[in-house]
Amino acid sequence: xxDTVHMTxxxxxxxxxxxxxxxxxxxxxxxxxxxxxxxxxxxxADALKAAEADILAANATDLEGGKAKGLxxxxxxxxALTPERxxxxxxxxxxxxxxxxxxxxxxxxWTVPTGLDIARVxxxxxxxxxxxxxxxxxxxxxxxxxxxxxxxxxxxxxxxSLQSAIAIANALRAGLKQAGFPEDAVQLVQTTDRDAVGxxxxxxxxxxxVIVPRGGKGxxxxxxxxxxxxxxxHLEGLCHIYVxxxxxxxxxxxxxxxxxxxxxxxxxxxxxxxMDRAVAAQMLPxxxxxxxxxGCTLRGDADARVLIPQIEAATEEDWRTEYxxxxxxxxxxxxxxxxxxxxxTYGTGHTEAIITENTATAERFLADVDAGIxxxxxxxxxxxxxxxxxxxxxxxxxxxxxxxxxxxAEQLTIFKYLVRGTGQTRP
Amino acid sequence: xxDTVHMTxxxxxxxxxxxxxxxxxxxxxxxxxxxxxxxxxxxxADALKAAEADILAANATDLEGGKAKGLxxxxxxxxALTPERxxxxxxxxxxxxxxxxxxxxxxxxWTVPTGLDIARVxxxxxxxxxxxxxxxxxxxxxxxxxxxxxxxxxxxxxxxSLQSAIAIANALRAGLKQAGFPEDAVQLVQTTDRDAVGxxxxxxxxxxxVIVPRGGKGxxxxxxxxxxxxxxxHLEGLCHIYVxxxxxxxxxxxxxxxxxxxxxxxxxxxxxxxMDRAVAAQMLPxxxxxxxxxGCTLRGDADARVLIPQIEAATEEDWRTEYxxxxxxxxxxxxxxxxxxxxxTYGTGHTEAIITENTATAERFLADVDAGIxxxxxxxxxxxxxxxxxxxxxxxxxxxxxxxxxxxAEQLTIFKYLVRGTGQTRP
Numbered sequence: 001x002x003d004t005v006h007m008t009x010x011x012x013x014x015x016x017x018x019x020x021x022x023x024x025x026x027x028x029x030x031x032x033x034x035x036x037x038x039x040x041x042x043x044x045a046d047a048l049k050a051a052e053a054d055i056l057a058a059n060a061t062d063l064e065g066g067k068a069k070g071l072x073x074x075x076x077x078x079x080a081l082t083p084e085r086x087x088x089x090x091x092x093x094x095x096x097x098x099x100x101x102x103x104x105x106x107x108x109x110w111t112v113p114t115g116l117d118i119a120r121v122x123x124x125x126x127x128x129x130x131x132x133x134x135x136x137x138x139x140x141x142x143x144x145x146x147x148x149x150x151x152x153x154x155x156x157x158x159x160x161s162l163q164s165a166i167a168i169a170n171a172l173r174a175g176l177k178q179a180g181f182p183e184d185a186v187q188l189v190q191t192t193d194r195d196a197v198g199x200x201x202x203x204x205x206x207x208x209x210v211i212v213p214r215g216g217k218g219x220x221x222x223x224x225x226x227x228x229x230x231x232x233x234h235l236e237g238l239c240h241i242y243v244x245x246x247x248x249x250x251x252x253x254x255x256x257x258x259x260x261x262x263x264x265x266x267x268x269x270x271x272x273x274x275m276d277r278a279v280a281a282q283m284l285p286x287x288x289x290x291x292x293x294x295g296c297t298l299r300g301d302a303d304a305r306v307l308i309p310q311i312e313a314a315t316e317e318d319w320r321t322e323y324x325x326x327x328x329x330x331x332x333x334x335x336x337x338x339x340x341x342x343x344x345t346y347g348t349g350h351t352e353a354i355i356t357e358n359t360a361t362a363e364r365f366l367a368d369v370d371a372g373i374x375x376x377x378x379x380x381x382x383x384x385x386x387x388x389x390x391x392x393x394x395x396x397x398x399x400x401x402x403x404x405x406x407x408x409a410e411q412l413t414i415f416k417y418l419v420r421g422t423g424q425t426r427p
Numbered sequence: 428x429x430d431t432v433h434m435t436x437x438x439x440x441x442x443x444x445x446x447x448x449x450x451x452x453x454x455x456x457x458x459x460x461x462x463x464x465x466x467x468x469x470x471x472a473d474a475l476k477a478a479e480a481d482i483l484a485a486n487a488t489d490l491e492g493g494k495a496k497g498l499x500x501x502x503x504x505x506x507a508l509t510p511e512r513x514x515x516x517x518x519x520x521x522x523x524x525x526x527x528x529x530x531x532x533x534x535x536x537w538t539v540p541t542g543l544d545i546a547r548v549x550x551x552x553x554x555x556x557x558x559x560x561x562x563x564x565x566x567x568x569x570x571x572x573x574x575x576x577x578x579x580x581x582x583x584x585x586x587x588s589l590q591s592a593i594a595i596a597n598a599l600r601a602g603l604k605q606a607g608f609p610e611d612a613v614q615l616v617q618t619t620d621r622d623a624v625g626x627x628x629x630x631x632x633x634x635x636x637v638i639v640p641r642g643g644k645g646x647x648x649x650x651x652x653x654x655x656x657x658x659x660x661h662l663e664g665l666c667h668i669y670v671x672x673x674x675x676x677x678x679x680x681x682x683x684x685x686x687x688x689x690x691x692x693x694x695x696x697x698x699x700x701x702m703d704r705a706v707a708a709q710m711l712p713x714x715x716x717x718x719x720x721x722g723c724t725l726r727g728d729a730d731a732r733v734l735i736p737q738i739e740a741a742t743e744e745d746w747r748t749e750y751x752x753x754x755x756x757x758x759x760x761x762x763x764x765x766x767x768x769x770x771x772t773y774g775t776g777h778t779e780a781i782i783t784e785n786t787a788t789a790e791r792f793l794a795d796v797d798a799g800i801x802x803x804x805x806x807x808x809x810x811x812x813x814x815x816x817x818x819x820x821x822x823x824x825x826x827x828x829x830x831x832x833x834x835x836a837e838q839l840t841i842f843k844y845l846v847r848g849t850g851q852t853r854p
Contacts, residue, residue, distance in 0.1 A: 027771065031795060104794070112816045116805055123797070125827050209827045230657050230828040251850040258852035344454065366845045367531070368458060370550070378543055378848030387853065388844070389539045400552050400636045401657040402829040405844045417815070417832045418793045421805030423678040425685035426814070 011195055018154055019204030021184040022127040026152035028182050030124050034101030040179035041097035041144055045090040047175030048140060051167065052086055058167035059136065066160055078135050079161055089137045089168075092392065096144040099391040102410045103150040117420040122413040124150030126209035129200045130394070131156045131223060133215035136164035142214070143172050143186045145394050149412035152185045154208065156200060158215070159192040166190065197222075203229040212407070214395055217322075232407060234398045236322040237267030237350035239380040242339040242365065243287065244356035245278040251377060252283060252355045253290045256328075258379040259353065261294050265324050267396055268351050268383030272319060272329045274339045280307060280332045288330070296326045303332035319346045336361055340368055347371055349398040351383040372398055372405035438622055445581055446631030448611040449554040453579035455609050457551050461528030467606035468524035468571055472517040474602030475567060478594065479513055485594035486563065493587055505562050506588055516564045516595075519819065523571040526818040529837045530577040544847040549840040551577030553636035556627045557821070558583045558650060560642035563591035569641070570599050570613045572821050576839035579612045581635065583627060585642070586619040593617065624649075630656040639834070641822055644749075659834060661825045663749040664694030664777035666807040669766040669792065670714065671783035672705040678804060679710060679782045680717045683755075685806040686780065688721050692751050694823055695778050695810030699746060699756045701766045707734060707759045715757070723753045730759035746773045763788055767795055774798055776825040778810040799825055799832035 029037075048055070059081040066076055081089075102122045109119040128151045130142045139155055146153035157165035169188035176183050189196045200208060201223065213223040213233045220233050241259055243252045259270035275284050280303065288298055288308040298304075299314035308330070318329040319342070333339050336354075343352050353375040354365040362376040373383050373396070385393025385406035393406040403411035456464075475482070486508040493503055508516075529549045536546040555578045557569045566582055573580035584592035596615035603610050616623045627635060628650060640650040640660045647660045668686055670679045686697035702711050707730065715725055715735040725731075726741035735757070745756040746769070760766050763781075770779050780802040781792040789803040800810050800823070812820025812833030820833040830838035 027797070030797070110816065112814065114809070114814065116809060116814075118815055126797075225655065227655075228652065230826075248850070254850065254852050262853055362847075366847075370454070370457070370553075371843060373844045373846060375846040376848060378846055378851045379853050381853040382541070382543060382846065382848075382851065387539065387541065387543075388545055389537065399657075400841050402841075404841050414827050414829075414831050416798060417800045419800060419802040419805055419809065420789075420793075421803060421809075423675070423681065424805045424809065425681050426689055426806050426808040 011191065011193055012199060015189075015196060015199040016205050018187050018189070019127070019207030022152040022154050022187060023207040025182040025184040026124065026126050029147070029152060029185050030103065030150045032181070034103065036179070037101055037147060037150065038097050040176055040181045041093055041147060043179040044144065044147075044172045044175035045093035045097070047171045047178065048086065048090045048093065048168065051171035051174070052083060055086060055164065055167040055171065056081060056083070058163040061163045062136075062161050069160070071160065075160070079164075081136055081164060085137070089140045092137070092141055093144045096148050096392050096409070099148055099409055101148060102413045107415060114424055115422060116424060119418045119420075120415045121418055122410070123416050125412055125414050127152045127154065127207055128412065129154045129156070129208045129211045131197055131200065131211065131213045131215070131219065133158040133219060136161045136168060138214060139165045139168045139188065140172060141392060142212075142394055143169070145392055145409055145412060147185060148409040151412055154187050154189070154200065156189040156197060162192055198226070201227045201229070212394055230402065232397050232399065232403055234267065234350065234396050236348045237269070237383070237396065237398075238272070238320070238322050238346060238348040239268060239270045239351045239383070240272045240274055240339070240343050240347060240353070241270045241380065242274040242333070242343075242352075242354045243276060243279075243283060244336065244354055244358065244361055245276045246358035246361060247276075247279070247283065247355040248357050249283050249286060253287050255353070255355055255377070255379050256287055257290050257294055259381055260291065260296055260328050261326060262379070262381045264326050266381070268380050269324065270328065270353075270380050271322055272331065272346070274331055274333045274342055275304065276339070277303070277332050277334055280304075284308065284330070284332075291328060296328055298328055298330055300330040301332060304330040336364060340365070343369055343371075350396060351375065351380045353378060353380050372396060438618065438620055439626060442616075442623060442626040443632050445614050445616070446554070446634030449579040449581050449614060450634040452609040452611040453551065453553050456574070456579060456612050457530065457577045459608070461530065463606070464528055464574060464577065465524050467603055467608045468520055468574060470606040471571065471574075471599045471602035472520035472524070474598045474605065475513065475517045475520065475595065478598035478601070479510060482513060482591065482594040482598065483508060483510070485590040488590045489563075489588050496587070498587065502587070506591075508563055508591060512564070516567045519564070519568055520571045523575050523819050523836070526575055526836055528575060529840045534842060541851050542849060543851060546845045546847075547842045548845055549837070550843050552839055552841055554579045554581060554634055555839065556581045556583070556635045556638045558624055558627065558638065558640045558642070558646065560585040560646060563588045563595060565641060566592045566595045566615065567599060568819060569639075569821055570596070572819055572836055572839060574612060575836040578839055581614050581616070581627065583616045583624060589619055625653070628654040628656070639821055657829065659824050659826065659830055661694065661777065661823050663775045664696070664810070664823065665699070665747070665749050665773060665775040666695060666697045666778045666810070667699045667701055667766070667770050667774060667780070668697045668807065669701040669760070669770075669779070669781045670703060670706075670710060671763065671781055671785065671788055672703045673785035673788060674703075674706070674710065674782040675784050676710050676713060680714050682780070682782055682804070682806050683714055684717050684721055686808055687718065687723055687755050688753060689806070689808045691753050693808070695807045696751065697755065697780075697807050698749055699758065699773070701758055701760045701769055702731065703766070704730070704759050704761055707731075711735065711757070711759075718755060723755055725755055725757055727757040728759060731757040763791060767792070770796055770798075777823060778802065778807045780805060780807050799823060
């Protein structure tokens, strides 16, 4: 443990020291070549496997602690590492190593009448603070994406997985060292003291450039409320499927069932079905039957319950609930405008979809819905950086600043302008 | 005054109401076409000229107040409007009307193996809060850039220019109304109560998406410290000129004199000259003489004072000072690495320049300096959105999130992903 961060009794001083080390490491990182960063990522993957025994032992400690705390079987399963799962984590690092390195890429270049040659090139953000909850693999995933984009990472794991996270972070740092990189490019907060999060949210004396929270609603809300530094976060994914009058019924059935039930626990899962009144009587019973046959519980508004009489009534609260479970709320709306109104009121800016064969209606939906991802005739479960061809992601941003939608390596960069002159002075 | 915002005795309620109106207007704005936004901008310019008498009368009130407060002649001059200056403000609006409308522009588009067609398109940020100081023209400039980018604006003017700002905002709102746009796309805080700023910094119940401070160090620092919403701000422009061993002496002289003295009060003015030790004896005396002949006071480190003996000593404080005046600090450094170290320590991330005929040295400087704008053989006074061909700007951002360098209409947008499918479900 002492390898990772030297702890003192003074949390504030320790945290400031982490920030200063991260800042120094980030300046160093930004100067390395893309190829060097690739090698460091591969060394981190190897080091992770080399430390397998230590990591599994630390994980056993976390699992004992979880048992004593009475964590649910689902939570215990998310916490557990096995040699196979660790292989998966190392493979994920190797996948990130294969991603294009965004740093230094020229985004645009032009010449102005004064003869100045102006280029906009990508640069790292600097130091990224990542605050997350249970899954131990996030330690490796987040560190890898930060490194791919030339950023130093300060990681704060959940208390349940702290020992696993420490062992993983130590392995990653060993890999960095082996590759000749500053170990402090990856640092992990070594205490469960909740004040550590508060310190991070102040920016550690200007050394943290951005905070990325990954976790439940409570965590993200706390971070967004208290942070004095910019936050790239996602709140909930309260995703809607709007089935339009011009929908193909079979597509509507297939997409709705997939969007709700493929995996109910992910943020891209659909939570509300909006049914166009014009075809509700023809289509809703068949869509509802397919959902119910697949094990989904439906809750409907008064109009929906006329067509699916055996279901419970949906309350105002239902329209605001991200179930993350096999439950779907159903509302009959007055066409596209009704759907747009509902989504504007209850949507969280994550992913929204329309099912229709009418291109004009689809294009209006795509243009008018204010969300990170807007889909036509596709399942909301595709809301994922990998599915978008962007590689690994650190989350789906629902804010309106810096990045929206999947946040991959490219979204963890900013840019600077390079101006090449031949002696110009400004008149 | 009652036209612009209905004030109540309850500032908090009034501010929340402004936020709600801005949010509603922003949803409306985002749906208008680029052409409609252009027409609205032209209508705003016409309305501004039509309200000339009202605006000049309000400005006379501000000028009287300024006189009573004992504002400096320079401040009084910045505050004063004339028919000619108002023509300039209206022309600036017409120039913004000519800028390409960024909203809806496709930034990237690709197809993934599942057959999904993915497009990243620009969207407005939403509601922008702008907090600024004396110059009355900022009210019109900021409102215009927000409208060009489809954003609603909540403006908070300095107390010295409040009456002028109210009159200008009323004119802009009249123009919006005439063009069939929601007047609440431009709102101005109608009170000098400083608590209004505090309310804005909390985000007005989630209705402000980003805050842009424009003004002195004190204002920007307060905003960055207290804001609970993202900030696009610039701190100081502590810009450096590094004259390398391979510099062309005449270029070094011309650029340094221009960078320091063309206009001393702008953020892109140079504040420190870093002189390569290898050629300091040959070059520094000539550069110093040219600066002094042009009326510049120099302050130097010990090595510089050996070569320019009659100048005052520069203290640690000088390296940290944005003079905004005809004063330049001079330091002799050990080549490129010495310059990079000095800039990393004292730079504010605004604009940095190298003078050299050695391309390899220049490219290392461009790559390694961490600033919004990095220049080779050009004056730092070119740090300006107009000079970059980006049109009007709201400032030069020195932060590391969302935008860096000149913030024009395009930088006041974010993006969303449009996913066009043919019925895909995720396996």
